[in-house]
Amino acid sequence: MINQIVEYLRNADPLIQMSAVAAVLTLLGIIFALTYFKKWGWLWREWITTVDHKKIGIMYLICALLMLFRGGVDALLMRTQLAFPNMNFLDSQHYNEIFSTHGTIMILFVAMPLIFAMMNIAVPLQIGARDVAFPFLNAVSFWLFFFGALLFNLSFILGGSPDAGWVSYPPLAELSHSPGPGINYYVLSLQISGIGSIATGINFIVTILKMRAPGMTLMKMPLFCWSVLASCIVIIFAFPALTVALALLGMDRIFGTHFFTMLHGGNPMMYVNLFWVWGHPEVYIAILPVYGILSEVVSTFSRKRIFGYKSMVASLMLISVISYFVWVHHFFTMGAGPGVNSFFAVASMAVGIPTGVKVFNWLFTMFRGRIRLTLPMLWSLTFIPCFAVGGATGIMLASAPADYQFHNSYFVIAHFHQTLIGGAVFGLLAGMYYWWPKMFGFKLNETLGKWAFWFFNIGFYVCFMPQYALGFMGMTRRVYTYPAETGWGTLNFVSTIGAYLMGIGFLFIVVQILYSIRYGERDTTGDPWDGRTLEWSLPSPVPHYNFAQIPTVNERDAWWEMKQQRKEGILPPTKEPLKPIHMPNNSSLPFFMGLAFFVAGFGLVFNQFIIATVGLIGVVVCMLWRSLEKDTGHWISVDEIKQMEAS
Amino acid sequence: MAEVTGSPISNQQLFEHGMEEEEKHILGFWIFLASDLVLFACLFATYLLLRTHTDGGPTEAQLFDIPMFTLETFILLTSSFTCGLAVREMRNGHLGRLMGWLAVTILLGLAFVGIEVYEFITYSLEGATMQRSAFLSGFFTLVGTHGLHVSLGIVWMVSVGIQLIRDRIQPTTARKLFNAGLYWHFLDVVWVMIFTVVYLMGVMK
Ligand code: HEM
Ligand SMILES: [Cu+2]
Numbered sequence A: 001m002i003n004q005i006v007e008y009l010r011n012a013d014p015l016i017q018m019s020a021v022a023a024v025l026t027l028l029g030i031i032f033a034l035t036y037f038k039k040w041g042w043l044w045r046e047w048i049t050t051v052d053h054k055k056i057g058i059m060y061l062i063c064a065l066l067m068l069f070r071g072g073v074d075a076l077l078m079r080t081q082l083a084f085p086n087m088n089f090l091d092s093q094h095y096n097e098i099f100s101t102h103g104t105i106m107i108l109f110v111a112m113p114l115i116f117a118m119m120n121i122a123v124p125l126q127i128g129a130r131d132v133a134f135p136f137l138n139a140v141s142f143w144l145f146f147f148g149a150l151l152f153n154l155s156f157i158l159g160g161s162p163d164a165g166w167v168s169y170p171p172l173a174e175l176s177h178s179p180g181p182g183i184n185y186y187v188l189s190l191q192i193s194g195i196g197s198i199a200t201g202i203n204f205i206v207t208i209l210k211m212r213a214p215g216m217t218l219m220k221m222p223l224f225c226w227s228v229l230a231s232c233i234v235i236i237f238a239f240p241a242l243t244v245a246l247a248l249l250g251m252d253r254i255f256g257t258h259f260f261t262m263l264h265g266g267n268p269m270m271y272v273n274l275f276w277v278w279g280h281p282e283v284y285i286a287i288l289p290v291y292g293i294l295s296e297v298v299s300t301f302s303r304k305r306i307f308g309y310k311s312m313v314a315s316l317m318l319i320s321v322i323s324y325f326v327w328v329h330h331f332f333t334m335g336a337g338p339g340v341n342s343f344f345a346v347a348s349m350a351v352g353i354p355t356g357v358k359v360f361n362w363l364f365t366m367f368r369g370r371i372r373l374t375l376p377m378l379w380s381l382t383f384i385p386c387f388a389v390g391g392a393t394g395i396m397l398a399s400a401p402a403d404y405q406f407h408n409s410y411f412v413i414a415h416f417h418q419t420l421i422g423g424a425v426f427g428l429l430a431g432m433y434y435w436w437p438k439m440f441g442f443k444l445n446e447t448l449g450k451w452a453f454w455f456f457n458i459g460f461y462v463c464f465m466p467q468y469a470l471g472f473m474g475m476t477r478r479v480y481t482y483p484a485e486t487g488w489g490t491l492n493f494v495s496t497i498g499a500y501l502m503g504i505g506f507l508f509i510v511v512q513i514l515y516s517i518r519y520g521e522r523d524t525t526g527d528p529w530d531g532r533t534l535e536w537s538l539p540s541p542v543p544h545y546n547f548a549q550i551p552t553v554n555e556r557d558a559w560w561e562m563k564q565q566r567k568e569g570i571l572p573p574t575k576e577p578l579k580p581i582h583m584p585n586n587s588s589l590p591f592f593m594g595l596a597f598f599v600a601g602f603g604l605v606f607n608q609f610i611i612a613t614v615g616l617i618g619v620v621v622c623m624l625w626r627s628l629e630k631d632t633g634h635w636i637s638v639d640e641i642k643q644m645e646a647s
Numbered sequence B: 001m002a003e004v005t006g007s008p009i010s011n012q013q014l015f016e017h018g019m020e021e022e023e024k025h026i027l028g029f030w031i032f033l034a035s036d037l038v039l040f041a042c043l044f045a046t047y048l049l050l051r052t053h054t055d056g057g058p059t060e061a062q063l064f065d066i067p068m069f070t071l072e073t074f075i076l077l078t079s080s081f082t083c084g085l086a087v088r089e090m091r092n093g094h095l096g097r098l099m100g101w102l103a104v105t106i107l108l109g110l111a112f113v114g115i116e117v118y119e120f121i122t123y124s125l126e127g128a129t130m131q132r133s134a135f136l137s138g139f140f141t142l143v144g145t146h147g148l149h150v151s152l153g154i155v156w157m158v159s160v161g162i163q164l165i166r167d168r169i170q171p172t173t174a175r176k177l178f179n180a181g182l183y184w185h186f187l188d189v190v191w192v193m194i195f196t197v198v199y200l201m202g203v204m205k
Helices: A002-011 A014-036 A040-048 A053-082 A092-126 A135-157 A182-210 A223-255 A268-301 A309-325 A338-350 A352-366 A375-398 A400-406 A410-440 A446-472 A489-519 A558-567 A589-605 A609-628 A638-646 B011-050 B066-092 B095-125 B134-167 B171-204
Strands: A581-584 A633-636
Touching (some): A040 A053, A053 A489, A092 A410, A182 A223, A352 A375, B066 B171
């Protein structure tokens, strides 16, 4: 294994060698800084062993932003390579690796942790709960995600990245066509983080169903929680399909079975089906919570109740169901026949209906509202036209006969970036800006944020509109260079400029965060936006037990109602005396469990079965340890609560 | 429970807290089972697609041995029954009998896994390895995944047994035994499907 790695590094292209050096230097820098400032103990006690959902949310957010940077650099490298005809900035193999890691990272290690960040930060606070249902499991989920992402990123410096696209279709992804460890990294890192995602799904369904404050019936629950519920239901029914697809592909590669090979009766189409049974719902897993965020933001900043609450709930649930019946639209051209194709075409178009309902409800909510153009609101507003265009081009793709023209062209690239960036990422940024004061206790600088916003938005259209045209002109996806005679040069150049504009936008966000840590306006009220839901009734940042007393809810938008009543002079009912609160203990087991999975995964990547077995035994030992552990909590006394609340 | 500073915690509070915890765990476990079922559904679908892809190698009818898989089925179904008895004894508060039935269940589970391992080794020695054909890859993976689940179930029941001896019957241990039982019945249901789809349909042709 060591030889393999050294060999790889010696032959790697200078770009990779440079980034390997950069990664090692960064790591050394971090280790040095932590030692120098004596922060190891703090890091361990306050963060690594934490089971507090708010801190876990923040860790997800930080990792997601780091990964967005990595995926963004990949995107810029690709766009640079495509800026002119006949470029040779990257060679073809390197280009393959970069689009594969870019796609995988963006979907699994950016979009997913961003939604998990928002869920962790907001859901328990919005429903008036002290925590999630299974805080320990929540920490396990985070560390599985973390170590999965680490393993994936390691591939770049230790022995070859996956190079068969983010979908890794066999036979291209089989040993016969891709002999290096690259695809093994893909299989194992996605498997590890996928298990964490299923656990998160279970955790939040139970949290939402079982832990709402007294009086909060399902129909009084904030829409964001509804959207998380819908998304989690999709997770628990979709992710097992990915688990199976990856497991079988991994068995083919590591144990020599024949599920998807071209020899001995394997059938690659089975992989394609299993992959998209997960893959299509996956994009809804990412977008559903965004619908929830938008509903919260739009109603808060229009100072109005959301329009059509019930239809919003119904459309969320409908979308989560329909999303299972559309997966074949990803391979209309692979010969399923007209009957099957028509069914899936119609189902795909049907998703547009509930989505349309939502868009109109947001518009009606804003109508006659007193709109405040804060950063969260700006990002939400820009979502609407972007998603409308993305939806329209989606319908074009969902039409099976037309897809024979569009399939695997740049039109597709433009379409899904429109929905994934303009939809998921913009919406999640809106969420980040919205809940930022709640997480950290200070607001982000608006001016710098607006610069970021405009660079991102203008850059987005400059980058992706030309790609629709390129698709019509016959440019296919995943080509690493093209001759000048094709006439694609100009549009590609424009597109690359757009990509760089977005890159600048990202830098503005970084500067904005750094600047605001020092100079940002402190949030002393806990309610900087004049919010409507319960999280704004708490101080920012929130004490670790969330609510000193669990509120009783009578209305939708509970906090808004309480504020209205207070204004009308109706006093809140006298509170019951404080009671001691039970909270779970911190634990280092989740971290070690993630580490054990990582060791097992790393061993399997290089077919080192001894290392893999050690890792797997570690996993079982951690689970048994947890199972036999007796005391899993502590009580916070009334005196302590009083002290905390007073400060 | 943990040590408390300041005002005391009443037994009532402890009890309420405990009940709430148990309810959440049971719901969570049901949801986990739902998602595990999807996992098996995908494996079944793969198997059904590949079962005729023998690539000239051994077929289902040539491999499967009716007495062996009937015995496996019999053992597993019996273990599900004894597991039910264990849960019943727990409800009645008889720790001793509960432990007895739990031990029987674990032994039956071990016997099941043992026979399955024997079955797999026999096939492999006959040249029917999982590398031989797509059908065999599918067979070993589907049945093996179930077997792996059963093995994990055994480890889990042992752990619950230890806790029962240590802590006796109380909400936490009761819930753990209840969930382990649920899991065990679930594996039974999956086995009945394997019995039908893999073995019966296999030998009937
Ligand atoms: C800074 C903005 C971005 C730019 C400039 C960009 C650019 C690109 C380019 C050039 C490709 C390769 C096209 C090809 O050669 O086939 C690509 C592929 C892809 N991108 Fe992005 N991207 C961006 C952001 C995102 C985001 C935010 C996501 C998802 C959340 C995403 C998901 C994907 C996926 C799934 C692929 C397909 C990879 C594959 O073919 O296997 N991208 N992107
Ligand atoms: Cu799709």
